[in-house]
Amino acid sequence: MADQNTKILRGRLLTFSSAPQGEEDTQAYSYEEDGALLISNGQIVARSSYKDVAALAPAGTEIVDHRPHLILPGLIDTHIHFPQAEVIASWADQLLDWLNDYTFPAEMKFTDKAHGARIAQEFYDALLSHGTTTSSAYCSSHPNSVDAYFEEAERRSMLMLGGKTMMDRNAPTGACDTAQSSYDDSKALATKWHGRGRAHYVVTPRFAITSTPEQLEAAGCLLTEFPGCHLQTHINENHNEITFTKELYPEAPDYLGVYEKFGLLGPKTLLGHCIHMNERELRVMQETGSIAVFCPTSNLFLGSGLFNKAGLEDAGIRTAIATDVGGGTNYSMLRTLDEGYKVLQMQRQRMHPLTSFYWATLGNADALSLSDKIGTLDVGTDADIVVLNAKATPTMALRMETVETLSGELFVLQTLGDDRAVIETYICGQPSKPGR
Ligand SMILES: [Zn+2]
Incomplete structure (x- = not known):
């Protein structure tokens, strides 16, 4: 007998097993033109052709037909x-002005739990509208903000990572904690949230400028x-x-040396x-297995500089x-x-569209050490899924008239797509895109 926690999603399936070197690198990805996922109790329990999945599903199982759209993690x-x-x-x-003029005043408002709860609603609606299932x-530095963040994630059954920002200097008093309170509050929050449902706590010192050595030492203790x-x-x-x-930490060999020391x-x-x-x-990044996180729209917006993906990866850095x-x-x-592609183009590092979509799914899941749960359409993983339409706007539909390959379609999605291209976002198999 089919139950309401079981369903079939039918569509064009795309999922990755490693970083693809190009369209011909078929070992790195799996594409099924008329594919299907069988989902039960929030997990993917089968992935194959629609014909095969339909044959093994219990009689009467709900079928959600997303053809001709793409189904991805x-x-x-x-x-x-x-x-x-x-x-x-x-x-x-630039960065320091932006923090002082806008960011710190906004973060100070999160001392109020009700404010945090309201922003959490908007925040998760925005993520899910755009097809993002984990972040x-x-x-802020206020424990209330962490509770608001994880409570709303829990309500939506989302796998989220996060933590209380630790900052005890070079910011307004209302945005700051102290080394001791940041340790005490982070410890209490990690104890409360880490491993509760799908929540993962993250020790979060903002950066060296806003932390005293005592606070970074406390962050090391928490880890x-x-x-x-x-x-x-x-x-x-x-x-x-x-x-x-460098002025604040003159004894450190360089910026990374500050974090390394603690x-x-x-x-x-x-x-x-x-x-x-x-x-x-x-060298130290590579030796420690630490992850370099590329934030292209931010780097361009604040005029910060160009992330050297090839240089970092050639050095063996994740x-x-x-x-x-x-x-x-x-x-x-x-x-x-799309913006990342342009930043890399500026450095003559042309990113293949399959590499792009690998990066935003399995690549990021691997970076978070969570690819056993999210980031693929593999059997046994959580059914967090996005459905994308490369013809979502007239401009995209016209362009798609002459696109003949999967890579071409992905490049249209990446270059012209936004939340309008997101047909549905599933969390543990439940349709979760707001406004539907
Ligand atoms: Zn940031």
Whole structure:
């Protein structure tokens, strides 16, 4: 007997098993023209041709026919700021001005739980509208913001990563904590949330400028006490930021050396930006397995610089891609891939469309060490899924008249697509795109 927790999604399936080198690299991806997923209790339990899946599904199973659209794993955003939903698109000079003029005042409002709850609604609506099913977010320095963030994720059954921003200097008092309170609050929040349902706690010192050595030491202690937790911070985004960091930490060999000293590096460490890296930093990144997170719309918006994907990967460094909203200018991972493509073009690093979609799905899931749960359409993983329409607008439909390959279609989605191209977003098999 079919039950209401079981359904078939029919459509054109695309999922990856490794980073593709091009369309002919068919070992790296699986594409099924008339494919189907059997979903039961929030997980993918079968993936094959529609004919085969229909044959093994219980009689009467609901069939959702998404043909002719593409069915992919839900998109993953590895770096975003939950309290900055109100300051996206704020006219600023560079990083430090933008933080002082817009970001810190906005984050101070999160001392109020009701404000956090309201922004959380808007934040998750925006993610799901754009096909993003998981993100790793900085909350504000107030524990209330972390509760608001995870409570709403729990209500929507979303796999989310996040943590309380730790910052105890060089920001307004109302946006700051202290080394001791940041340790106490982070510990309480990690104890409360990490591993509860689909929540993953992330130790989150904002960056070296806004943390005293005592606070970074506390962050290192938290990582030791919660070895399953990730750590996220920023590095080498902006030249003024780097100069200021060197003044604050004159004994460190370089910016990465600050984080290295306090034991903050490792395979679950997400380092936002990584634009202006020296040779020693590249070596330490590789040795520790730390992840360089590319935030193209943010890097262009704040005039920060160009992320050197090939240089980092040639040095053996793991990479991820992210929006960095509100320094980033769009929630859409499609728009992010498009801007990322252009940043790489500026450096003569032309990214193949299959590589783009690998990066926003399995690539980012691997960077988060979560590819056993999300980022593919593999059997046994959680049914977080996006359905995309490459003919969503008249401009896209006209362009698609002459597109003959899957890669061409993906490139249209990446270059012209946004939330209008998202037909549906599934969380644990449940349709979750707002407004439907
Ligand atoms: Zn950021």
